[in-house]
Amino acid sequence: MPSPPAPLPPELGRTFHYGEARARGASPRRLRAGDLAAPHRGVRVRVAEVGREPDDPDRASRIGHAVRQRAEAYDVVRHPDAFFVGRTALALYALPLERLPGEQLSGDLLLSGGAALDVGVFAPQRAPRARGVRGVQVRPALATLRSVGGFPVTSPASTWALLAGELDAAGLTRLGDALVRIPRDERGRLLPDHRLATMEQLRAAADVPRRRGRPALYAALAQIRVGSASPLETDWRLAADAEGMPEFALDVEIRDARGALLGIADAAHHGYRVAVEIEGDHHRTDRAQWSRDIEKHAAYVAAGWEPVRLTAAHIRSGRATILLGDALRRRGWIG
Incomplete structure (x- = not known):
């Protein structure tokens, strides 16, 4: 032995x-x-x-944890002027990756260690070349840096704009929605200081001279909205827009006639009194969440709202717009 x-x-x-x-x-x-x-x-x-993941079921959090461990290993030999860019930067920000083009595979590789770390330097320095690393040379005007967990990383807006060479306008819209989203705390209070970027910062990044992929960035800027909590919500919103449906407000506090908070809907149209809830699988598997959902939606109905509950299967099959259209027509929409 x-x-x-x-x-x-x-x-x-x-x-x-x-x-x-x-x-x-x-x-x-x-x-x-x-x-x-x-x-x-x-x-x-x-x-x-290696590979000890948190109990958090959120895929973005698990990918972020795995990439932080790999970044820590590379940090031992990283040149002081080198920084993390691209999908590595997204993972370090714990941003959702799986709904970007090709990211279902890339996310698995980031978790397993099969995908290289994206590491950049500012020109005229030469891009790093090492096992497990994809080196990128970046013009200084194209990116700013910030520290994330002690690692130098391109800023959220810079990361978004630099990915224009790899993502289409829909992917840039999903990512942009995630960047400008204003998180809420466990009591539902908005935390504007915790969002990663503003619309103004994204536009400034897109406007940098000689920016690659500028048409896709501008197309995405026209579609990005504050309030989408997930790429799935962005997909629903883009599909509804493509069908010519009225624009919904996002991340909406639903209140009764006395002003008491009934819940926070993913989207709502005040004119037609239709509220949209996009439900992940935890809404089904978590009994406490399921009970809260039943009570919340009953309160919506009592307050004169019609809730439309949508799942990933509804959105990806195209049925979401049919269900939403039916609800809107019941409320007087002609479309």
């Missing part, structure tokens, strides 16, 4: 530089042992601590 590897020097963390380990007395043989991974030249990571 093989003996377990010798203990590593206690000063070494989960991720460490090969040279540091050697300087602290670890042998080359010990640093080749199976309990260590070598994601990049000169880097070692304790395998037992």
Whole structure:
């Protein structure tokens, strides 16, 4: 039976530089042992601590956690002037990726470690070349940087604009919706300081001279709205717009005649008194959520609203616009 590897020097963390380990007395043989991974030249990571994901079922959060661990490993050998861009930046911001073109596959690869990290430098520096890294050279005028979890990352608006070379207008719209969304806390209060970007910042990023993909960016800017809580909601909204339906307000507080808050609808049209709720699978599997939904929708009806409940299957099959159109016509819409 093989003996377990010798203990590593206690000063070494989960991720460490090969040279540091050697300087602290670890042998080359010990640093080749199976309990260590070598994601990049000169880097070692304790395998037992790789891939521990949070219990959060949200896919974007799990991808973000996996990418943060990989970024931490690369940070050991990252040039001080290098920064994270592209899909790596999106993951570090915990933005939803799976509804961007091709992202179902890319998201799986980001989780598994099969996709390279996107790492940029400003010209005239040469793009980094290393195992597990896709190097990108960026003109300084095209991006600004910020720190995310201690990592240098292109700003949300810069990241969005730089992806115009890879995403179509629909993908840029989904991403833009996620960036300008104003989150709410657990009590439903808006947190404007927590949103990642404003419409003005997105437009300024698109307007930078010699910006690649400017037509797609401008097309997306015309479609981006504040209030979509998920790419699925963006898909519903774009489909409804394409069918010529009246524009709905997003992320709407529904109140009764006395002003008491009944709930926060994903979308609502005050003129026709139609409220739209787009429900993920947790609305079905979480009993407490299911009970709250039943009570909330009953309160909507009592207050004179007609709730339209839509699922991913409705939206992706095109049936969502049929259901919504029926509700609007019952309320007097002619379309």
